[in-house]
Amino acid sequence: MNPLTVEYINLARERIAAHVHKTPLLTSSSIDSGLDGEVFFKCENFQKVGAFKARGACNALLSRQIEEIARGVVTHSSGNAAQGLAYAAQVCGVPAYIVMPKTTTAVKVEATKGYGASVTFCEPTLASREEVSRQLQLETGAVFVHPYNDYDVMAGQGTVALEILEQVDGLDAVLCPIGGGGLISGISTVIKSLSPNTEVIGVEPEGAAEALLSLQRGEITAVEGPKSIAEGLLSTVGTRCFPVIQQNVDRIVTVSDGEIRGAMRTLFERMKLVVEASGAATFAALEAQKVSLKGKRVAVVLSGGNTNFLGGE
Amino acid sequence: MNPLTVEYINLARERIAAHVHKTPLLTSSSIDSGLDGEVFFKCENFQKVGAFKARGACNALLSRQIEEIARGVVTHSSGNAAQGLAYAAQVCGVPAYIVMPKTTTAVKVEATKGYGASVTFCEPTLASREEVSRQLQLETGAVFVHPYNDYDVMAGQGTVALEILEQVDGLDAVLCPIGGGGLISGISTVIKSLSPNTEVIGVEPEGAAEALLSLQRGEITAVEGPKSIAEGLLSTVGTRCFPVIQQNVDRIVTVSDGEIRGAMRTLFERMKLVVEASGAATFAALEAQKVSLKGKRVAVVLSGGNTNFLGGE
Numbered sequence: 001m002n003p004l005t006v007e008y009i010n011l012a013r014e015r016i017a018a019h020v021h022k023t024p025l026l027t028s029s030s031i032d033s034g035l036d037g038e039v040f041f042k043c044e045n046f047q048k049v050g051a052f053k054a055r056g057a058c059n060a061l062l063s064r065q066i067e068e069i070a071r072g073v074v075t076h077s078s079g080n081a082a083q084g085l086a087y088a089a090q091v092c093g094v095p096a097y098i099v100m101p102k103t104t105t106a107v108k109v110e111a112t113k114g115y116g117a118s119v120t121f122c123e124p125t126l127a128s129r130e131e132v133s134r135q136l137q138l139e140t141g142a143v144f145v146h147p148y149n150d151y152d153v154m155a156g157q158g159t160v161a162l163e164i165l166e167q168v169d170g171l172d173a174v175l176c177p178i179g180g181g182g183l184i185s186g187i188s189t190v191i192k193s194l195s196p197n198t199e200v201i202g203v204e205p206e207g208a209a210e211a212l213l214s215l216q217r218g219e220i221t222a223v224e225g226p227k228s229i230a231e232g233l234l235s236t237v238g239t240r241c242f243p244v245i246q247q248n249v250d251r252i253v254t255v256s257d258g259e260i261r262g263a264m265r266t267l268f269e270r271m272k273l274v275v276e277a278s279g280a281a282t283f284a285a286l287e288a289q290k291v292s293l294k295g296k297r298v299a300v301v302l303s304g305g306n307t308n309f310l311g312g313e
Numbered sequence: 314m315n316p317l318t319v320e321y322i323n324l325a326r327e328r329i330a331a332h333v334h335k336t337p338l339l340t341s342s343s344i345d346s347g348l349d350g351e352v353f354f355k356c357e358n359f360q361k362v363g364a365f366k367a368r369g370a371c372n373a374l375l376s377r378q379i380e381e382i383a384r385g386v387v388t389h390s391s392g393n394a395a396q397g398l399a400y401a402a403q404v405c406g407v408p409a410y411i412v413m414p415k416t417t418t419a420v421k422v423e424a425t426k427g428y429g430a431s432v433t434f435c436e437p438t439l440a441s442r443e444e445v446s447r448q449l450q451l452e453t454g455a456v457f458v459h460p461y462n463d464y465d466v467m468a469g470q471g472t473v474a475l476e477i478l479e480q481v482d483g484l485d486a487v488l489c490p491i492g493g494g495g496l497i498s499g500i501s502t503v504i505k506s507l508s509p510n511t512e513v514i515g516v517e518p519e520g521a522a523e524a525l526l527s528l529q530r531g532e533i534t535a536v537e538g539p540k541s542i543a544e545g546l547l548s549t550v551g552t553r554c555f556p557v558i559q560q561n562v563d564r565i566v567t568v569s570d571g572e573i574r575g576a577m578r579t580l581f582e583r584m585k586l587v588v589e590a591s592g593a594a595t596f597a598a599l600e601a602q603k604v605s606l607k608g609k610r611v612a613v614v615l616s617g618g619n620t621n622f623l624g625g626e
Binding site for chain 2: 050
């Protein structure tokens with residue numbers, strides 16, 4: 001039974017309030033006049049660890065009894081979920097064991113270690129990730145925390161929408177990226193409860209449109225060899241997330257890698273914001289007219305900012 | 314006689330309030346714990362046109378009689394001052410004529426034209442810039458507006474400090490970049506009047522430390538062939554700015570181009586902020602320990618964010 005309600009998400013918000021940022025909702029008059037509408041950018045790139053993942057991970061740990069996680073927590077991730085769980089474990093004062101594919105870039109490994117986590121490498125396959133994670137649980141007594149298919153994680157991510165609704169009125173739509181579906185599950189639950197006339201639109205890369213395919217088929221369907229520069233959006237939708245998406249998400253649109261790059265560039269040049277590819281996909285959908293902004297007020301979730309520095313003069 | 318007082322700068326603030334942003338003052342707990350102090354980042358990269366120049370230019374035009382500028386305004390600049398004046402002219406509904414060296418990058422030319430300005434090219438020498446500007450004034454009847462050596466421009470830039478003092482208490486120091494000296498003239502006037510115990514520290518590139526040399530010699534002294542990636546900080550200090558700097562600025566420190574690049578990178582990776590080289594020089598002074606942050610509360614002005622997009626995954 002799905003416990004994900006606005007009340008449940010409000011509790012998550014109280015629980016994590018001291019440990020995560022209420023992120024700003026920024027606007028740009030030049031972008032608005034170019035697209036002939038109003039865009040509100042929810043800046044989760046400014047969140048702790050540089051992405052919304054800090055919210056869900058903190059709620060997942062803070063909602064458990066400390067005895068349950070005293071021997072530590074485990075997850076496998078090469079991305080923001082690793083840093084999110086490492087940060088949350090640091091907040092709770094418990095060990096974090098992160099399983100990362102040995103192909104993970106050094107900077108991500110260092111960032112995760114920077115939050116005090118212990119990193120164990122595995123082969124870059126799901127089977128190896130799961131096997132090494134199980135091994136670590138057995139050895140350490142640590143508890144596995146899923147990066148998205150977990151109601152407490154979903155509730156933590158949903159706090160993004162509670163903030164958006166406090167920060168702006170009369171939204172016609174909210175655009176949210178879909179990877180495993182944790183973020184959009186939480187966000188869509190809040191929006192459909194508190195602002196039912198606001199459309200919830202999911203955004204996926206063309207090369208990894210698993211949620212769209214799954215909705216069309218009525219069952220979770222993996223795409224073979226998903227591929228996109230938006231590495232955070234390659235996961236298959238979670239079994240707990242899928243029914244929430246079926247119920248709450250109005251539609252899903254897809255964007256190409258080129259459109260995502262263009263959006264990253266506009267956010268950099270016009271808004272002076274560093275946004276990673278997965279985080280810029282929502283704005284790409286507006287900029288590439290996959291969703292018309294004309295005369296509308298639309299919030300886009302910029303879900304994270306962890307991208308390589310290639311700047312210079 | 315120098316009219317630059319806090320009252321004068323307060324008037325500027327009222328005048329430009331509807332046309333410029335009150336920019337946020339951001340913090341980063343990871344940067345603070347690394348440097349063992351508290352840094353407050355004044356984000357003028359989020360300002361209209363992407364730099365503080367919008368403030369001074371708007372005040373310079375709005376403080377004049379509309380009859381005086383009805384036939385337009387002229388300046389010469391290859392950088393943010395061009396966009397600032399173009400924007401201010403658009404606000405006032407008067408023509409802007411911008412003289413740019415023919416070596417200016419296309420993106421800067423386009424950005425300036427994007428605010429409705431007419432761009433005229435000149436040779437990349439001060440003599441040619443001035444000659445073409447004079448010619449344009451004669452032809453059009455437009456008024457010349459200096460990018461920094463103008464009390465109304467200086468007053469507009471000083472509004473940055475009025476905001477900082479509203480946004481944070483008990484500052485030990487404010488770090489401000491020095492190019493022609495317009496920004497630090499306005500900022501130091503406000504700080505020394507309203508918070509006299511706060512140190513005002515100027516920051517210059519090692520390869521263009523004209524203000525430092527001028528202070529040491531007691532007269533404005535140009536550096537031959539100033540050179541730095543911080544293109545906005547290569548100008549010689551203005552005759553109206555210099556006495557203000559002599560009176561109000563406690564000290565000047567210099568930073569290398571490598572230190573500036575390092576600061577840009579930290580701001581990108583940790584804070585997800587796009588800051589141009591000239592804008593990152595202040596933080597470079599902290600990060601490179603030219604100014605110790607230990608146990609202190611220091612505001613740094615991130616003066617602009619107009620740098621080339623070289624991002625990607």
